[in-house]
Amino acid sequence: MERLMEIAKKVADRVEIYSESGAYDGVSFENARLKDIDSSLQSGAGLLLIKDGRLGYAYTRNLIDREGLVRNALASIKGGVEAGYDLPLTKDLPELKTYDAGIEDLTSTKMVDECERICGEFAGKTEGQLNVSAGRDASTVRVMNSSGTDLSSRSSSYYAYTALYYPGSYSSISRVTLGKKFVPASPEDLDYILGTYNGSLKEVKPATGRTRVLFLPETIYALIWRLKAATQGKSVYEQVSPLKDKLGEKIVSDRLTVLDRPLDDTWPGARAFDDEGTACRDVPIVEDGVLRNFYYDRYYAWKMNAESTGHGFRPGIVSRVTPSLEHTVIKPGTESFAGLLKKMGKGIIAAGVMGAHSGNILNGDFSIGLSPGLYVEDGEIVGQVKDAMVAGNIYDTLQNVIGIGDRLYPASMGKFPAVLLDDVSFAAKG
Amino acid sequence: MFDKLKSILAGADTDYADIRYEVKKETKIGFSGRELTLMSSSSTDGHVVRVLKGGGFSSVAFTRPEDAEKALKTATENAILISKRTKKPVELARTEAVKDTVQPVLDEDPSQVSADEKLALLREYNEIPLGNEKVATTSLAYTDLVREKFFVSTEGTEIREDLVTVRISGSIVAKDGDLTQTARLGFGGSDGFGKLRNRKGLLEERTGIAVDLLKAEPVTAGTHRVILDQRLAGVFTHEAFGHFSEADLIEDSPTMREKMQLGAELGTEVLSIIDDPTVPHQLGHYRYDDEGVAARPTQLMKDGVLVGRLHSRRTAAAFGEPLSGHSIAEDYRFAPIIRMGCIFIEPGETGFDELMQRLGDGLYLVNPMGGQTSGENFTFGAQYGFVVKGGKKQQMLRDINISGNLYHTLESITGVGSDLKLGEVGGCGKGQLNVRSCYGAPHILIEDVVIGGR
Numbered sequence: 001m002e003r004l005m006e007i008a009k010k011v012a013d014r015v016e017i018y019s020e021s022g023a024y025d026g027v028s029f030e031n032a033r034l035k036d037i038d039s040s041l042q043s044g045a046g047l048l049l050i051k052d053g054r055l056g057y058a059y060t061r062n063l064i065d066r067e068g069l070v071r072n073a074l075a076s077i078k079g080g081v082e083a084g085y086d087l088p089l090t091k092d093l094p095e096l097k098t099y100d101a102g103i104e105d106l107t108s109t110k111m112v113d114e115c116e117r118i119c120g121e122f123a124g125k126t127e128g129q130l131n132v133s134a135g136r137d138a139s140t141v142r143v144m145n146s147s148g149t150d151l152s153s154r155s156s157s158y159y160a161y162t163a164l165y166y167p168g169s170y171s172s173i174s175r176v177t178l179g180k181k182f183v184p185a186s187p188e189d190l191d192y193i194l195g196t197y198n199g200s201l202k203e204v205k206p207a208t209g210r211t212r213v214l215f216l217p218e219t220i221y222a223l224i225w226r227l228k229a230a231t232q233g234k235s236v237y238e239q240v241s242p243l244k245d246k247l248g249e250k251i252v253s254d255r256l257t258v259l260d261r262p263l264d265d266t267w268p269g270a271r272a273f274d275d276e277g278t279a280c281r282d283v284p285i286v287e288d289g290v291l292r293n294f295y296y297d298r299y300y301a302w303k304m305n306a307e308s309t310g311h312g313f314r315p316g317i318v319s320r321v322t323p324s325l326e327h328t329v330i331k332p333g334t335e336s337f338a339g340l341l342k343k344m345g346k347g348i349i350a351a352g353v354m355g356a357h358s359g360n361i362l363n364g365d366f367s368i369g370l371s372p373g374l375y376v377e378d379g380e381i382v383g384q385v386k387d388a389m390v391a392g393n394i395y396d397t398l399q400n401v402i403g404i405g406d407r408l409y410p411a412s413m414g415k416f417p418a419v420l421l422d423d424v425s426f427a428a429k430g
Numbered sequence: 431m432f433d434k435l436k437s438i439l440a441g442a443d444t445d446y447a448d449i450r451y452e453v454k455k456e457t458k459i460g461f462s463g464r465e466l467t468l469m470s471s472s473s474t475d476g477h478v479v480r481v482l483k484g485g486g487f488s489s490v491a492f493t494r495p496e497d498a499e500k501a502l503k504t505a506t507e508n509a510i511l512i513s514k515r516t517k518k519p520v521e522l523a524r525t526e527a528v529k530d531t532v533q534p535v536l537d538e539d540p541s542q543v544s545a546d547e548k549l550a551l552l553r554e555y556n557e558i559p560l561g562n563e564k565v566a567t568t569s570l571a572y573t574d575l576v577r578e579k580f581f582v583s584t585e586g587t588e589i590r591e592d593l594v595t596v597r598i599s600g601s602i603v604a605k606d607g608d609l610t611q612t613a614r615l616g617f618g619g620s621d622g623f624g625k626l627r628n629r630k631g632l633l634e635e636r637t638g639i640a641v642d643l644l645k646a647e648p649v650t651a652g653t654h655r656v657i658l659d660q661r662l663a664g665v666f667t668h669e670a671f672g673h674f675s676e677a678d679l680i681e682d683s684p685t686m687r688e689k690m691q692l693g694a695e696l697g698t699e700v701l702s703i704i705d706d707p708t709v710p711h712q713l714g715h716y717r718y719d720d721e722g723v724a725a726r727p728t729q730l731m732k733d734g735v736l737v738g739r740l741h742s743r744r745t746a747a748a749f750g751e752p753l754s755g756h757s758i759a760e761d762y763r764f765a766p767i768i769r770m771g772c773i774f775i776e777p778g779e780t781g782f783d784e785l786m787q788r789l790g791d792g793l794y795l796v797n798p799m800g801g802q803t804s805g806e807n808f809t810f811g812a813q814y815g816f817v818v819k820g821g822k823k824q825q826m827l828r829d830i831n832i833s834g835n836l837y838h839t840l841e842s843i844t845g846v847g848s849d850l851k852l853g854e855v856g857g858c859g860k861g862q863l864n865v866r867s868c869y870g871a872p873h874i875l876i877e878d879v880v881i882g883g884r
């Protein structure tokens with residue numbers, strides 16, 4: 001990397017090198033039987049050059065041909081992507097505990113043992129199809145730039161995913177176990193999966209109409225996705241966000257607080273700096289229902305005459321950074337799962353959703369299939385609903401928060417509690 | 431290159447091993463509104479080694495050439511671990527050893543087109559929507575992707591096949607007050623850069639739709655009779671039906687296997703579905719899959735009866751069914767999994783106007799906006815649609831998501847048009863991306879589907 005920096009500095013005004021390397025091992029069980037073990041050893045580097053206010057970018061997997069990489073990046077400068085921003089000098093960041101050496105001792109054999117143990121916990125207690133997978137990952141990210149920044153972060157993670165599938169379908173009740181080293185799946189989580197599944201086998205056909213809907217930690221992302229899209233610096237700059245003029249205004253229920261917490265190293269993946277070397281900090285997006293912040297990388301911060309909020313992340317070396325919330329949390333409430341069901345009385349649990357990526361995301365619209373939807377009566381799960389959808393616009397729907405769960409669970413797009421909403425449009429095949 | 435790969439496999443103490451080396455070259459240009467936000471051209475490479483030993487089958491992907499020995503050792507250890515702990519040893523269906531080199535026939539090789547010319551073409555197309563006062567912004571991207579693949583197995587197969595894909599895709603955002611509406615677009619294919627030229631008409635049409643959507647009405651929730659256009663019917667075919675023709679998705683689900691037994695009458699008589707990567711001049715064309723198996727036309731449904739399935743060597747042996755050549759990897763970072771190549775509903779004899787007459791009152795839904803399936807249930811979005819009264823298109827509709835049950839829906843398709851169209855952009859995200867997954871259909875009439883609305 002140092003040699004690449006030397007070569008690049010000779011031909012450009014400013015240089016940024018992002019590199020990553022990692023090793024992953026994963027095992028999977030399908031229908032409670034060992035199916036696959038796979039591994040991956042990946043590395044790569046992305047080179048960003050700025051010359052005369054123009055930006056070029058190229059990447060490679062192997063630093064065998066450094067000159068070739070620099071040539072590719074230089075060639076792309078000719079396109080004329082503007083870059084009037086500085087690369088930061090960042091140092092003296094807080095030490096985060098992102099790496100647990102315990103990950104080194106976690107072999108594929110041990111992960112196979114854990115998956116077998118989980119399968120054993122379900123044996124004889126259900127007729128559902130049980131799929132379990134586990135994986136470990138150890139990786140390093142490094143950001144260097146010509147301003148003198150040289151930061152690296154080593155991280156470890158372990159996950160186990162347990163899912164119990166309904167007959168003839170890929171609808172499931174699932175839960176993720178997450179740690180910086182091996183942690184056994186908790187008895188509570190396994191009981192939750194088994195109890196929820198076994199209690200919902202009967203098919204029920206509730207009528208189309210408006211109802212209470214409980215989004216589980218695994219499904220609330222479908223709504224939070226819309227909020228993330230509308231608060232992204234890029235959408236605000238392009239004037240296509242419905243929230244662009246609403247900083248400081250109440251946009252959703254005052255029960256709802258959505259934060260980005262990159263420094264929280266109790267979970268795997270905490271970061272003290274983003275992929276551009278900007279220091280990360282905790283940023284409230286919505287606080288007690290009030291819109292507090294948009295989030296930026298350096299490019300869109302420059303465009304908006306704002307400061308980068310430390311949200312320049314990339315989905316790997318193949319892309320330049322975009323503003324991205326990578327550590328999102330909904331502030332938990334006070335209610336247990338049973339308490340939320342009791343409060344709901346009658347309604348639907350969105351236990352799995354399909355098609356969250358469809359529809360007018362920027363506008364806040366959602367229209368998603370339930371897979372499965374669970375039907376609740378008198379505070380108890382009584383069955384599952386097929387061929388059903390919930391729909392609305394988050395700026396209406398999230399006004400009607402009537403309860404929030406007391407525990408965060410790792411899920412797609414963040415760590416979330418369950419969220420109970422009133423008066424949601426529900427459509428089903430009658 | 432073959433010799434280098436063979437020397438890596440020479441150290442293998444296995445029942446079977448293969449190695450794939452790929453060079454992946456990608457050029458990307460991106461506009462957000464009038465701003466050029468991305469222009470980059472890069473080349474990357476890597477290997478995937480797979481090992482079968484004692485009934486255990488395992489793979490390791492690696493990027494550093496010096497990791498080859500370690501990767502082979504890890505794959506072998508993992509295969510042994512599986513063989514000791516599995517209840518179901520893996521076998522691979524027999525396939526012919528092949529030595530072949532395949533180069534695509536292109537109408538203009540994108541690597542021979544200068545970056546300046548690619549940029550100029552994208553800019554020209556981008557100006558079309560931006561010239562409309564109702565358009566707030568656009569997001570438009572050019573991509574060309576070349577995969578140079580080298581495959582060697584211990585059975586003696588040596589294949590070099592190159593795949594070249596070009597695409598322009600993105601979205602047009604129209605705005606009126608606080609309301610924004612988006613129209614998506616995409617075109618291109620595997621036939622070369624020529625596919626991208628002379629496409630202004632498409633940009634004009636998509637711009638019109640984005641603007642018209644501002645005045646469209648949100649659809650009413652409920653159950654409706656519908657006609658799906660070719661692209662939407664293609665997504666239905668891919669999402670709702672196609673995935674369950676992929677043997678690896680149902681292999682370990684006893685209940686799904688029971689429902690998807692060959693010979694099962696799942697659809698109406700008008701419905702025949704095939705996956706055929708060998709059809710020339712379409713996005714999903716290839717000659718060999720990433721296990722070195724020749725692709726072949728695979729009839730999946732004939733007159734409503736399930737007659738075939740998509741396989742890897744592993745699943746073909748497990749199901750005792752013929753190989754189909756559908757085991758495909760995204761790139762050098764992944765071992766292959768079963769993917770659709772080019773799936774479509776075969777055309778019937780009903781013209782579009784006649785289909786609309788048969789619909790009478792209902793909805794005409796156009797263009798997909800993402801889809802997903804969870805076994806028997808599926809959901810996908812339509813970009814827009816129209817109320818149909820007495821066979822005539824009326825008010826434009828938006829915010830349309832469809833949900834349904836696969837088996838009910840297959841039984842409810844009562845009309846299949848004669849106007850088959852294959853998509854120029856497809857793609858599928860089953861764990862890995864597959865940008866070349868092609869799908870299509872004629873217009874189809876479905877008796878009732880659930881539509882979510884506000």
